[in-house]
Amino acid sequence: MLFNSWAFLLVFLPIFFLLYWIAFRYNRLAQNILIVVFSYIFYGFWSYTFLLLIIFSSLLDFFLGRAIGDTQKPAHRKYLLYLSIIGNLGVLMYFKYMNFFIENLNFVLQQIGVQLSTIDLNVVLPVGISFYTFQTLSYTVDVYRRKIAPETNLLNFLCFVSFFPQLVAGPIERAANMLPQFARNRIFDYSAASLGIKRIIWGLFIKVFVAGVLGEFVNMVHAAPTEHSPIHLFFGMLFFVVQLYCDFSGYSHIAIGLGLLFGFSLSENFKYPLIHFTNSLVFFRRWHITLTTWFRDYVGNPLRNATHIPKKHVTIPFFVLFLIGLWHGANWTYILAFCSIVLYGFLGLNRLRLSGRKRILQIILWNISLATHLVLFRSENLSNAMAYFKSFTLNSPSVDWSLLSFPLGTYCMFLTSEIWADKCGKTFQMEKLTSYKIVNYIIISIALLIISGYMESSTEFIYFAF
Numbered sequence: 001m002l003f004n005s006w007a008f009l010l011v012f013l014p015i016f017f018l019l020y021w022i023a024f025r026y027n028r029l030a031q032n033i034l035i036v037v038f039s040y041i042f043y044g045f046w047s048y049t050f051l052l053l054i055i056f057s058s059l060l061d062f063f064l065g066r067a068i069g070d071t072q073k074p075a076h077r078k079y080l081l082y083l084s085i086i087g088n089l090g091v092l093m094y095f096k097y098m099n100f101f102i103e104n105l106n107f108v109l110q111q112i113g114v115q116l117s118t119i120d121l122n123v124v125l126p127v128g129i130s131f132y133t134f135q136t137l138s139y140t141v142d143v144y145r146r147k148i149a150p151e152t153n154l155l156n157f158l159c160f161v162s163f164f165p166q167l168v169a170g171p172i173e174r175a176a177n178m179l180p181q182f183a184r185n186r187i188f189d190y191s192a193a194s195l196g197i198k199r200i201i202w203g204l205f206i207k208v209f210v211a212g213v214l215g216e217f218v219n220m221v222h223a224a225p226t227e228h229s230p231i232h233l234f235f236g237m238l239f240f241v242v243q244l245y246c247d248f249s250g251y252s253h254i255a256i257g258l259g260l261l262f263g264f265s266l267s268e269n270f271k272y273p274l275i276h277f278t279n280s281l282v283f284f285r286r287w288h289i290t291l292t293t294w295f296r297d298y299v300g301n302p303l304r305n306a307t308h309i310p311k312k313h314v315t316i317p318f319f320v321l322f323l324i325g326l327w328h329g330a331n332w333t334y335i336l337a338f339c340s341i342v343l344y345g346f347l348g349l350n351r352l353r354l355s356g357r358k359r360i361l362q363i364i365l366w367n368i369s370l371a372t373h374l375v376l377f378r379s380e381n382l383s384n385a386m387a388y389f390k391s392f393t394l395n396s397p398s399v400d401w402s403l404l405s406f407p408l409g410t411y412c413m414f415l416t417s418e419i420w421a422d423k424c425g426k427t428f429q430m431e432k433l434t435s436y437k438i439v440n441y442i443i444i445s446i447a448l449l450i451i452s453g454y455m456e457s458s459t460e461f462i463y464f465a466f
């Protein structure tokens with residue numbers, strides 16, 4: 001089920017709201033049962049079969065976490081941790097990377113002249129497996145490190161793993177943040193709910209309208225790059241950056257807003273990454289924050305402690321970004337896109353620092369450089385990416401402004417709103433509009449009308465593929 005669907009907004013969400021806050025308002029146990037049931041229904045719209053994977057991950061780490069907490073022998077605790085790592089990553093690697101491995105194995109065998117019948121498993125990737133697998137795995141690691149006590153309430157743990165607002169595309173939550181929230185009583189907070197609704201509306205607006213408008217142009221250009229002018233190709237690159245940002249941050253806004261609506265505080269996942277930039281690492285600290293910090297805490301820092309490599313050395317950040325690229329999908333385009341961004345920063349090509357009015361130049365230069373790297377991310381394979389770049393030299397300079405004008409205006413409008421909101425210190429653009437209620441109502445009403453007008457043409461969230 002999609003957040004940007006009428007089935008979710010007009011059926012699933014109202015029913016859950018009424019049961020949660022009216023039927024079971026003073027019954028935390030019933031609320032938590034409701035969360036698990038509706039979360040499984042929410043995920044089951046894609047495939048009830050893959051619900052077994054969520055249940056497997058939940059039960060595996062719940063019981064291993066308790067065993068780690070009850071065991072005092074270091075060797076036994078380590079074996080139990082390894083069992084959790086192997087269980088979680090084994091499932092993830094099979095479903096996400098088996099096709100990639102088989103494809104590259106077939107290619108290598110063909111290059112060395114080994115003739116075998118083509119192996120093709122056609123493994124289907126379960127939606128959200130990269131998110132909830134990392135979430136449960138971080139729990140057992142934190143229990144092993146004695147940062148948190150093992151959870152003894154299975155229902156609370158099932159809620160932690162399956163909570164539908166952030167189940168399929170994050171934020172990737174930590175047990176230390178979420179488990180206490182499922183263990184306490186929740187009381188309806190009008191101000192929090194109001195903020196949550198605004199956040200949901202903003203998330204839907206940038207996903208359905210901004211990402212939708214820009215995505216239509218991007219898809220058109222990438223479908224036939226040789227048929228478009230260099231200007232179209234250039235803006236096709238530039239628009240994809242904002243499309244990807246609005247698509248993913250839109251999901252995060254909706255998830256966080258839903259959390260507020262039901263008495264939960266989810267982690268922020270974006271902090272205006274497109275307009276804050278001094279180097280590549282700064283960008284990734286502001287883009288998909290919960291994933292970046294996950295790799296920092298569970299991969300980067302342990303590696304640095306084990307190898308004693310200085311913090312300023314690029315080896316570990318480069319390796320971590322390589323893994324983040326691999327996390328995004330079993331495709332060399334993802335890996336090379338992330339590695340090229342890190343290499344770009346390592347060579348010092350993005351260290352231009354400007355202030356005042358000239359800062360807009362820095363934002364433009366950064367977005368152009370990022371857009372160039374993300375052509376790899378957008379392309380289905382390396383051949384398509386190379387074909388896109390070659391089209392810049394092959395095509396005529398004629399520009400069809402009738403195709404470009406509306407997405408260009410949308411692009412400029414959104415970036416302007418980002419700069420304004422960040423300057424005002426806002427978490428998101430609709431956090432506090434004006435002091436005049438009537439103006440706020442008008443703006444929200446216009447946003448809702450635009451959302452309803454574009455809802456039918458809205459697509460799945462891009463990060464569902466990861």
